[in-house]
Amino acid sequence: MHLKIRHRTEYRYETPVRYSIQELRLTPPSTAGQHVDKWKISTPIKASSSIDSFGNYCSVFVQESPYTSMMIEAEGEVHTHDAFEFVDDAKAVSPYYLLQQTNLTEPTDEMMDYFAYSLPKNNSVEQVLKLAEAVQGLIVYSPGQTNFATTAAQSFAMKSGVCQDHAHIMLALCRASNIPARYVSGYFFAEESPNLASHAWIDFCSDIKKGIWTSVDITHACLIDARHIRLAIGRDYYSAAPVKGVRSGGGGEELSANISIAQLP
Structure with a gap:
Protein backbone atom coordinates (compact mmCIF):
# COMPACT_ATOMS: atom_id res chain seq x y z
CA MET A 1 0.00 0.00 0.00
CA HIS A 2 1.01 3.58 -0.59
CA LEU A 3 -0.10 5.57 2.45
CA LYS A 4 -0.14 9.29 3.23
CA ILE A 5 0.02 10.07 6.95
CA ARG A 6 -0.59 13.34 8.75
CA HIS A 7 -0.14 13.54 12.54
CA ARG A 8 -0.93 16.79 14.34
CA THR A 9 -0.43 17.30 18.10
CA GLU A 10 -1.57 20.53 19.75
CA TYR A 11 -1.10 21.66 23.34
CA ARG A 12 -2.91 24.54 25.07
CA TYR A 13 -2.13 25.81 28.55
CA GLU A 14 -4.00 27.83 31.20
CA THR A 15 -1.02 30.07 31.91
CA PRO A 16 2.24 30.67 29.99
CA VAL A 17 4.79 27.87 29.91
CA ARG A 18 8.13 29.39 30.91
CA TYR A 19 10.44 26.62 29.70
CA SER A 20 10.02 23.22 28.06
CA ILE A 21 11.91 20.36 26.42
CA GLN A 22 10.14 18.17 23.87
CA GLU A 23 11.42 14.81 22.64
CA LEU A 24 9.89 13.39 19.46
CA ARG A 25 9.99 9.92 17.95
CA LEU A 26 7.81 10.80 15.00
CA THR A 27 9.94 9.68 12.05
CA PRO A 28 9.30 6.15 10.76
CA PRO A 29 12.36 4.18 9.64
CA SER A 30 12.73 2.48 6.28
CA THR A 31 12.85 -1.15 7.37
CA ALA A 32 11.34 -4.55 6.60
CA GLY A 33 7.76 -4.02 5.47
CA GLN A 34 7.97 -0.29 4.85
CA HIS A 35 9.82 2.27 2.77
CA VAL A 36 9.57 5.97 3.67
CA ASP A 37 9.25 8.02 0.47
CA LYS A 38 9.18 11.40 2.19
CA TRP A 39 8.67 12.68 5.71
CA LYS A 40 8.63 16.08 7.38
CA ILE A 41 8.27 17.24 10.98
CA SER A 42 7.23 20.82 11.75
CA THR A 43 8.05 22.22 15.20
CA PRO A 44 7.75 25.72 16.73
CA ILE A 45 11.53 26.11 16.69
CA LYS A 46 14.33 24.17 15.03
CA ALA A 47 14.90 20.71 16.50
CA SER A 48 18.15 18.79 16.76
CA SER A 49 18.16 15.21 15.47
CA SER A 50 19.88 12.05 16.66
CA ILE A 51 19.56 8.27 16.82
CA ASP A 52 18.72 6.90 20.27
CA SER A 53 20.00 3.69 21.87
CA PHE A 54 17.19 1.65 20.24
CA GLY A 55 17.97 3.01 16.78
CA ASN A 56 14.95 5.34 16.67
CA TYR A 57 15.05 8.72 14.94
CA CYS A 58 14.79 11.26 17.75
CA SER A 59 14.22 15.03 17.53
CA VAL A 60 14.58 17.40 20.49
CA PHE A 61 13.76 21.07 20.83
CA VAL A 62 13.89 23.48 23.77
CA GLN A 63 11.60 26.50 24.17
CA GLU A 64 12.81 29.22 26.51
CA SER A 65 10.30 31.96 25.57
CA PRO A 66 6.84 31.90 27.21
CA TYR A 67 3.97 30.39 25.21
CA THR A 68 0.39 29.22 25.82
CA SER A 69 -0.04 26.90 22.82
CA MET A 70 2.21 24.65 20.77
CA MET A 71 1.72 22.70 17.55
CA ILE A 72 3.78 19.74 16.30
CA GLU A 73 3.05 18.23 12.90
CA ALA A 74 4.47 15.22 11.10
CA GLU A 75 3.48 14.13 7.63
CA GLY A 76 4.73 12.05 4.77
CA GLU A 77 4.27 9.05 2.53
CA VAL A 78 5.18 5.42 3.16
CA HIS A 79 5.01 2.32 0.97
CA THR A 80 4.15 -0.81 2.96
CA HIS A 81 3.95 -4.54 2.33
CA ASP A 82 3.42 -7.61 4.50
CA ALA A 83 6.39 -8.31 6.78
CA PHE A 84 6.54 -9.35 10.42
CA GLU A 85 10.20 -10.28 11.00
CA PHE A 86 12.92 -7.76 11.86
CA VAL A 87 16.64 -8.38 12.24
CA ASP A 88 18.81 -6.33 14.62
CA ASP A 89 21.88 -4.56 13.36
CA ALA A 90 25.24 -4.86 15.09
CA LYS A 91 24.63 -1.85 17.34
CA ALA A 92 21.22 -2.98 18.65
CA VAL A 93 20.33 -3.20 22.32
CA SER A 94 20.85 -6.76 23.62
CA PRO A 95 17.68 -8.87 23.69
CA TYR A 96 18.56 -9.81 27.27
CA TYR A 97 18.07 -6.17 28.31
CA LEU A 98 14.49 -6.52 27.10
CA LEU A 99 13.78 -9.26 29.64
CA GLN A 100 13.64 -6.59 32.35
CA GLN A 101 10.23 -5.37 33.49
CA THR A 102 9.50 -1.65 33.86
CA ASN A 103 7.10 0.28 36.10
CA LEU A 104 4.54 0.12 33.29
CA THR A 105 4.88 -3.64 32.69
CA GLU A 106 5.52 -5.19 36.13
CA PRO A 107 2.98 -8.05 36.47
CA THR A 108 1.03 -8.91 39.61
CA ASP A 109 0.60 -12.40 41.07
CA GLU A 110 -3.07 -12.25 40.04
CA MET A 111 -2.11 -11.54 36.44
CA MET A 112 0.37 -14.41 36.35
CA ASP A 113 -2.17 -16.80 37.88
CA TYR A 114 -4.89 -15.81 35.42
CA PHE A 115 -2.69 -16.34 32.35
CA ALA A 116 -0.83 -19.39 33.72
CA TYR A 117 -2.29 -21.76 31.12
CA SER A 118 -1.65 -19.34 28.24
CA LEU A 119 1.98 -18.48 29.01
CA PRO A 120 4.36 -19.51 26.21
CA LYS A 121 6.47 -22.59 26.88
CA ASN A 122 8.92 -21.35 24.24
CA ASN A 123 9.38 -18.39 21.89
CA SER A 124 7.54 -19.90 18.92
CA VAL A 125 5.07 -17.78 16.94
CA GLU A 126 2.29 -20.26 17.68
CA GLN A 127 2.80 -20.03 21.47
CA VAL A 128 3.05 -16.22 21.54
CA LEU A 129 -0.04 -15.79 19.33
CA LYS A 130 -1.95 -18.04 21.73
CA LEU A 131 -1.03 -15.64 24.54
CA ALA A 132 -2.02 -12.62 22.42
CA GLU A 133 -5.46 -14.17 21.90
CA ALA A 134 -5.84 -14.67 25.66
CA VAL A 135 -4.91 -11.04 26.38
CA GLN A 136 -7.21 -9.72 23.66
CA GLY A 137 -10.04 -11.92 24.95
CA LEU A 138 -9.79 -10.56 28.49
CA ILE A 139 -8.95 -6.87 28.04
CA VAL A 140 -11.93 -5.18 26.38
CA TYR A 141 -10.90 -2.46 23.93
CA SER A 142 -12.35 0.63 25.62
CA PRO A 143 -10.95 4.09 24.73
CA GLY A 144 -10.98 6.68 27.49
CA GLN A 145 -10.65 4.26 30.41
CA THR A 146 -6.84 4.44 30.61
CA ASN A 147 -4.05 6.90 29.79
CA PHE A 148 -0.32 6.94 29.04
CA ALA A 149 0.55 6.35 32.71
CA THR A 150 -1.74 3.32 33.21
CA THR A 151 0.24 0.22 34.14
CA ALA A 152 -0.28 -3.32 32.91
CA ALA A 153 -1.44 -4.28 36.40
CA GLN A 154 -4.06 -1.50 36.47
CA SER A 155 -5.40 -2.36 33.02
CA PHE A 156 -5.58 -6.04 34.00
CA ALA A 157 -7.52 -5.14 37.16
CA MET A 158 -10.02 -3.09 35.11
CA LYS A 159 -10.21 -5.73 32.34
CA SER A 160 -10.23 -2.84 29.85
CA GLY A 161 -7.82 -0.63 27.94
CA VAL A 162 -6.50 0.25 24.51
CA CYS A 163 -3.68 -1.03 22.27
CA GLN A 164 -1.04 0.49 24.58
CA ASP A 165 -2.44 -1.49 27.53
CA HIS A 166 -2.65 -4.68 25.46
CA ALA A 167 1.03 -4.18 24.60
CA HIS A 168 2.12 -3.56 28.21
CA ILE A 169 0.32 -6.68 29.49
CA MET A 170 1.81 -8.72 26.66
CA LEU A 171 5.31 -7.39 27.44
CA ALA A 172 4.84 -8.29 31.11
CA LEU A 173 3.83 -11.87 30.33
CA CYS A 174 6.47 -12.48 27.64
CA ARG A 175 9.25 -11.19 29.87
CA ALA A 176 7.96 -13.26 32.81
CA SER A 177 8.14 -16.27 30.46
CA ASN A 178 11.82 -15.47 29.74
CA ILE A 179 11.08 -14.18 26.24
CA PRO A 180 12.66 -10.80 25.38
CA ALA A 181 10.00 -8.38 24.17
CA ARG A 182 9.86 -4.71 23.21
CA TYR A 183 7.16 -2.08 22.72
CA VAL A 184 6.42 -0.76 19.22
CA SER A 185 4.67 2.55 18.58
CA GLY A 186 3.24 3.27 15.17
CA TYR A 187 0.22 3.75 12.96
CA PHE A 188 -2.50 1.40 11.74
CA PHE A 189 -4.43 1.92 8.53
CA ALA A 190 -8.02 0.67 8.49
CA GLU A 191 -10.77 2.85 7.04
CA GLU A 192 -13.31 1.19 9.35
CA SER A 193 -11.20 1.83 12.50
CA PRO A 194 -9.99 5.47 12.45
CA ASN A 195 -9.59 5.44 16.26
CA LEU A 196 -6.76 2.92 15.80
CA ALA A 197 -4.72 5.24 13.56
CA SER A 198 -2.32 5.71 16.48
CA HIS A 199 -1.38 2.16 17.41
CA ALA A 200 0.95 0.02 19.51
CA TRP A 201 2.05 -3.61 19.46
CA ILE A 202 5.07 -5.69 20.46
CA ASP A 203 8.09 -7.47 19.02
CA PHE A 204 9.23 -10.67 20.71
CA CYS A 205 12.67 -12.17 20.12
CA SER A 206 12.16 -15.39 18.17
CA ASP A 207 15.92 -16.03 17.78
CA ILE A 208 18.18 -14.43 20.39
CA LYS A 209 21.48 -15.49 18.79
CA LYS A 210 20.54 -14.06 15.38
CA GLY A 211 18.68 -11.04 16.78
CA ILE A 212 15.44 -11.88 14.96
CA TRP A 213 12.23 -10.30 16.24
CA THR A 214 8.64 -11.16 15.30
CA SER A 215 5.93 -8.49 15.47
CA VAL A 216 2.54 -9.28 17.03
CA ASP A 217 -0.49 -6.98 17.14
CA ILE A 218 -2.28 -7.94 20.38
CA THR A 219 -5.37 -5.80 19.70
CA HIS A 220 -6.04 -7.90 16.58
CA ALA A 221 -4.28 -11.07 17.86
CA CYS A 222 -2.30 -11.42 14.63
CA LEU A 223 1.12 -10.91 13.11
CA ILE A 224 1.54 -7.41 11.71
CA ASP A 225 1.04 -6.77 7.99
CA ALA A 226 0.94 -3.98 5.40
CA ARG A 227 -1.59 -2.02 7.50
CA HIS A 228 1.05 -1.34 10.18
CA ILE A 229 3.61 1.48 10.05
CA ARG A 230 6.41 1.37 12.64
CA LEU A 231 7.58 4.56 14.32
CA ALA A 232 9.77 3.56 17.26
CA ILE A 233 10.67 0.73 19.64
CA GLY A 234 11.53 0.73 23.34
CA ARG A 235 11.10 -0.97 26.70
CA ASP A 236 7.56 0.39 27.07
CA TYR A 237 5.37 3.28 25.96
CA TYR A 238 7.48 5.88 27.71
CA GLN A 263 -4.38 5.29 0.75
CA LEU A 264 -2.92 6.76 -2.43
CA PRO A 265 -3.30 5.22 -5.88
Whole structure:
Protein backbone atom coordinates (compact mmCIF):
# COMPACT_ATOMS: atom_id res chain seq x y z
CA MET A 1 0.00 0.00 0.00
CA HIS A 2 1.01 3.58 -0.59
CA LEU A 3 -0.10 5.57 2.45
CA LYS A 4 -0.14 9.29 3.23
CA ILE A 5 0.02 10.07 6.95
CA ARG A 6 -0.59 13.34 8.75
CA HIS A 7 -0.14 13.54 12.54
CA ARG A 8 -0.93 16.79 14.34
CA THR A 9 -0.43 17.30 18.10
CA GLU A 10 -1.57 20.53 19.75
CA TYR A 11 -1.10 21.66 23.34
CA ARG A 12 -2.91 24.54 25.07
CA TYR A 13 -2.13 25.81 28.55
CA GLU A 14 -4.00 27.83 31.20
CA THR A 15 -1.02 30.07 31.91
CA PRO A 16 2.24 30.67 29.99
CA VAL A 17 4.79 27.87 29.91
CA ARG A 18 8.13 29.39 30.91
CA TYR A 19 10.44 26.62 29.70
CA SER A 20 10.02 23.22 28.06
CA ILE A 21 11.91 20.36 26.42
CA GLN A 22 10.14 18.17 23.87
CA GLU A 23 11.42 14.81 22.64
CA LEU A 24 9.89 13.39 19.46
CA ARG A 25 9.99 9.92 17.95
CA LEU A 26 7.81 10.80 15.00
CA THR A 27 9.94 9.68 12.05
CA PRO A 28 9.30 6.15 10.76
CA PRO A 29 12.36 4.18 9.64
CA SER A 30 12.73 2.48 6.28
CA THR A 31 12.85 -1.15 7.37
CA ALA A 32 11.34 -4.55 6.60
CA GLY A 33 7.76 -4.02 5.47
CA GLN A 34 7.97 -0.29 4.85
CA HIS A 35 9.82 2.27 2.77
CA VAL A 36 9.57 5.97 3.67
CA ASP A 37 9.25 8.02 0.47
CA LYS A 38 9.18 11.40 2.19
CA TRP A 39 8.67 12.68 5.71
CA LYS A 40 8.63 16.08 7.38
CA ILE A 41 8.27 17.24 10.98
CA SER A 42 7.23 20.82 11.75
CA THR A 43 8.05 22.22 15.20
CA PRO A 44 7.75 25.72 16.73
CA ILE A 45 11.53 26.11 16.69
CA LYS A 46 14.33 24.17 15.03
CA ALA A 47 14.90 20.71 16.50
CA SER A 48 18.15 18.79 16.76
CA SER A 49 18.16 15.21 15.47
CA SER A 50 19.88 12.05 16.66
CA ILE A 51 19.56 8.27 16.82
CA ASP A 52 18.72 6.90 20.27
CA SER A 53 20.00 3.69 21.87
CA PHE A 54 17.19 1.65 20.24
CA GLY A 55 17.97 3.01 16.78
CA ASN A 56 14.95 5.34 16.67
CA TYR A 57 15.05 8.72 14.94
CA CYS A 58 14.79 11.26 17.75
CA SER A 59 14.22 15.03 17.53
CA VAL A 60 14.58 17.40 20.49
CA PHE A 61 13.76 21.07 20.83
CA VAL A 62 13.89 23.48 23.77
CA GLN A 63 11.60 26.50 24.17
CA GLU A 64 12.81 29.22 26.51
CA SER A 65 10.30 31.96 25.57
CA PRO A 66 6.84 31.90 27.21
CA TYR A 67 3.97 30.39 25.21
CA THR A 68 0.39 29.22 25.82
CA SER A 69 -0.04 26.90 22.82
CA MET A 70 2.21 24.65 20.77
CA MET A 71 1.72 22.70 17.55
CA ILE A 72 3.78 19.74 16.30
CA GLU A 73 3.05 18.23 12.90
CA ALA A 74 4.47 15.22 11.10
CA GLU A 75 3.48 14.13 7.63
CA GLY A 76 4.73 12.05 4.77
CA GLU A 77 4.27 9.05 2.53
CA VAL A 78 5.18 5.42 3.16
CA HIS A 79 5.01 2.32 0.97
CA THR A 80 4.15 -0.81 2.96
CA HIS A 81 3.95 -4.54 2.33
CA ASP A 82 3.42 -7.61 4.50
CA ALA A 83 6.39 -8.31 6.78
CA PHE A 84 6.54 -9.35 10.42
CA GLU A 85 10.20 -10.28 11.00
CA PHE A 86 12.92 -7.76 11.86
CA VAL A 87 16.64 -8.38 12.24
CA ASP A 88 18.81 -6.33 14.62
CA ASP A 89 21.88 -4.56 13.36
CA ALA A 90 25.24 -4.86 15.09
CA LYS A 91 24.63 -1.85 17.34
CA ALA A 92 21.22 -2.98 18.65
CA VAL A 93 20.33 -3.20 22.32
CA SER A 94 20.85 -6.76 23.62
CA PRO A 95 17.68 -8.87 23.69
CA TYR A 96 18.56 -9.81 27.27
CA TYR A 97 18.07 -6.17 28.31
CA LEU A 98 14.49 -6.52 27.10
CA LEU A 99 13.78 -9.26 29.64
CA GLN A 100 13.64 -6.59 32.35
CA GLN A 101 10.23 -5.37 33.49
CA THR A 102 9.50 -1.65 33.86
CA ASN A 103 7.10 0.28 36.10
CA LEU A 104 4.54 0.12 33.29
CA THR A 105 4.88 -3.64 32.69
CA GLU A 106 5.52 -5.19 36.13
CA PRO A 107 2.98 -8.05 36.47
CA THR A 108 1.03 -8.91 39.61
CA ASP A 109 0.60 -12.40 41.07
CA GLU A 110 -3.07 -12.25 40.04
CA MET A 111 -2.11 -11.54 36.44
CA MET A 112 0.37 -14.41 36.35
CA ASP A 113 -2.17 -16.80 37.88
CA TYR A 114 -4.89 -15.81 35.42
CA PHE A 115 -2.69 -16.34 32.35
CA ALA A 116 -0.83 -19.39 33.72
CA TYR A 117 -2.29 -21.76 31.12
CA SER A 118 -1.65 -19.34 28.24
CA LEU A 119 1.98 -18.48 29.01
CA PRO A 120 4.36 -19.51 26.21
CA LYS A 121 6.47 -22.59 26.88
CA ASN A 122 8.92 -21.35 24.24
CA ASN A 123 9.38 -18.39 21.89
CA SER A 124 7.54 -19.90 18.92
CA VAL A 125 5.07 -17.78 16.94
CA GLU A 126 2.29 -20.26 17.68
CA GLN A 127 2.80 -20.03 21.47
CA VAL A 128 3.05 -16.22 21.54
CA LEU A 129 -0.04 -15.79 19.33
CA LYS A 130 -1.95 -18.04 21.73
CA LEU A 131 -1.03 -15.64 24.54
CA ALA A 132 -2.02 -12.62 22.42
CA GLU A 133 -5.46 -14.17 21.90
CA ALA A 134 -5.84 -14.67 25.66
CA VAL A 135 -4.91 -11.04 26.38
CA GLN A 136 -7.21 -9.72 23.66
CA GLY A 137 -10.04 -11.92 24.95
CA LEU A 138 -9.79 -10.56 28.49
CA ILE A 139 -8.95 -6.87 28.04
CA VAL A 140 -11.93 -5.18 26.38
CA TYR A 141 -10.90 -2.46 23.93
CA SER A 142 -12.35 0.63 25.62
CA PRO A 143 -10.95 4.09 24.73
CA GLY A 144 -10.98 6.68 27.49
CA GLN A 145 -10.65 4.26 30.41
CA THR A 146 -6.84 4.44 30.61
CA ASN A 147 -4.05 6.90 29.79
CA PHE A 148 -0.32 6.94 29.04
CA ALA A 149 0.55 6.35 32.71
CA THR A 150 -1.74 3.32 33.21
CA THR A 151 0.24 0.22 34.14
CA ALA A 152 -0.28 -3.32 32.91
CA ALA A 153 -1.44 -4.28 36.40
CA GLN A 154 -4.06 -1.50 36.47
CA SER A 155 -5.40 -2.36 33.02
CA PHE A 156 -5.58 -6.04 34.00
CA ALA A 157 -7.52 -5.14 37.16
CA MET A 158 -10.02 -3.09 35.11
CA LYS A 159 -10.21 -5.73 32.34
CA SER A 160 -10.23 -2.84 29.85
CA GLY A 161 -7.82 -0.63 27.94
CA VAL A 162 -6.50 0.25 24.51
CA CYS A 163 -3.68 -1.03 22.27
CA GLN A 164 -1.04 0.49 24.58
CA ASP A 165 -2.44 -1.49 27.53
CA HIS A 166 -2.65 -4.68 25.46
CA ALA A 167 1.03 -4.18 24.60
CA HIS A 168 2.12 -3.56 28.21
CA ILE A 169 0.32 -6.68 29.49
CA MET A 170 1.81 -8.72 26.66
CA LEU A 171 5.31 -7.39 27.44
CA ALA A 172 4.84 -8.29 31.11
CA LEU A 173 3.83 -11.87 30.33
CA CYS A 174 6.47 -12.48 27.64
CA ARG A 175 9.25 -11.19 29.87
CA ALA A 176 7.96 -13.26 32.81
CA SER A 177 8.14 -16.27 30.46
CA ASN A 178 11.82 -15.47 29.74
CA ILE A 179 11.08 -14.18 26.24
CA PRO A 180 12.66 -10.80 25.38
CA ALA A 181 10.00 -8.38 24.17
CA ARG A 182 9.86 -4.71 23.21
CA TYR A 183 7.16 -2.08 22.72
CA VAL A 184 6.42 -0.76 19.22
CA SER A 185 4.67 2.55 18.58
CA GLY A 186 3.24 3.27 15.17
CA TYR A 187 0.22 3.75 12.96
CA PHE A 188 -2.50 1.40 11.74
CA PHE A 189 -4.43 1.92 8.53
CA ALA A 190 -8.02 0.67 8.49
CA GLU A 191 -10.77 2.85 7.04
CA GLU A 192 -13.31 1.19 9.35
CA SER A 193 -11.20 1.83 12.50
CA PRO A 194 -9.99 5.47 12.45
CA ASN A 195 -9.59 5.44 16.26
CA LEU A 196 -6.76 2.92 15.80
CA ALA A 197 -4.72 5.24 13.56
CA SER A 198 -2.32 5.71 16.48
CA HIS A 199 -1.38 2.16 17.41
CA ALA A 200 0.95 0.02 19.51
CA TRP A 201 2.05 -3.61 19.46
CA ILE A 202 5.07 -5.69 20.46
CA ASP A 203 8.09 -7.47 19.02
CA PHE A 204 9.23 -10.67 20.71
CA CYS A 205 12.67 -12.17 20.12
CA SER A 206 12.16 -15.39 18.17
CA ASP A 207 15.92 -16.03 17.78
CA ILE A 208 18.18 -14.43 20.39
CA LYS A 209 21.48 -15.49 18.79
CA LYS A 210 20.54 -14.06 15.38
CA GLY A 211 18.68 -11.04 16.78
CA ILE A 212 15.44 -11.88 14.96
CA TRP A 213 12.23 -10.30 16.24
CA THR A 214 8.64 -11.16 15.30
CA SER A 215 5.93 -8.49 15.47
CA VAL A 216 2.54 -9.28 17.03
CA ASP A 217 -0.49 -6.98 17.14
CA ILE A 218 -2.28 -7.94 20.38
CA THR A 219 -5.37 -5.80 19.70
CA HIS A 220 -6.04 -7.90 16.58
CA ALA A 221 -4.28 -11.07 17.86
CA CYS A 222 -2.30 -11.42 14.63
CA LEU A 223 1.12 -10.91 13.11
CA ILE A 224 1.54 -7.41 11.71
CA ASP A 225 1.04 -6.77 7.99
CA ALA A 226 0.94 -3.98 5.40
CA ARG A 227 -1.59 -2.02 7.50
CA HIS A 228 1.05 -1.34 10.18
CA ILE A 229 3.61 1.48 10.05
CA ARG A 230 6.41 1.37 12.64
CA LEU A 231 7.58 4.56 14.32
CA ALA A 232 9.77 3.56 17.26
CA ILE A 233 10.67 0.73 19.64
CA GLY A 234 11.53 0.73 23.34
CA ARG A 235 11.10 -0.97 26.70
CA ASP A 236 7.56 0.39 27.07
CA TYR A 237 5.37 3.28 25.96
CA TYR A 238 7.48 5.88 27.71
CA SER A 239 10.73 5.04 25.93
CA ALA A 240 9.03 4.86 22.50
CA ALA A 241 6.45 7.67 22.89
CA PRO A 242 5.92 9.71 19.68
CA VAL A 243 5.81 12.94 21.71
CA LYS A 244 6.89 13.54 25.30
CA GLY A 245 8.33 16.43 27.26
CA VAL A 246 8.82 18.30 30.49
CA ARG A 247 7.82 21.88 31.23
CA SER A 248 7.92 24.62 33.83
CA GLY A 249 4.69 26.60 34.25
CA GLY A 250 1.59 26.37 32.12
CA GLY A 251 -0.92 25.20 34.75
CA GLY A 252 -3.59 22.93 33.29
CA GLU A 253 -2.91 21.32 29.93
CA GLU A 254 -5.29 20.52 27.08
CA LEU A 255 -3.97 18.09 24.48
CA SER A 256 -5.53 17.29 21.13
CA ALA A 257 -4.06 14.84 18.65
CA ASN A 258 -5.33 14.15 15.16
CA ILE A 259 -4.03 11.47 12.82
CA SER A 260 -5.24 10.88 9.30
CA ILE A 261 -4.09 8.05 7.02
CA ALA A 262 -5.16 7.88 3.40
CA GLN A 263 -4.38 5.29 0.75
CA LEU A 264 -2.92 6.76 -2.43
CA PRO A 265 -3.30 5.22 -5.88
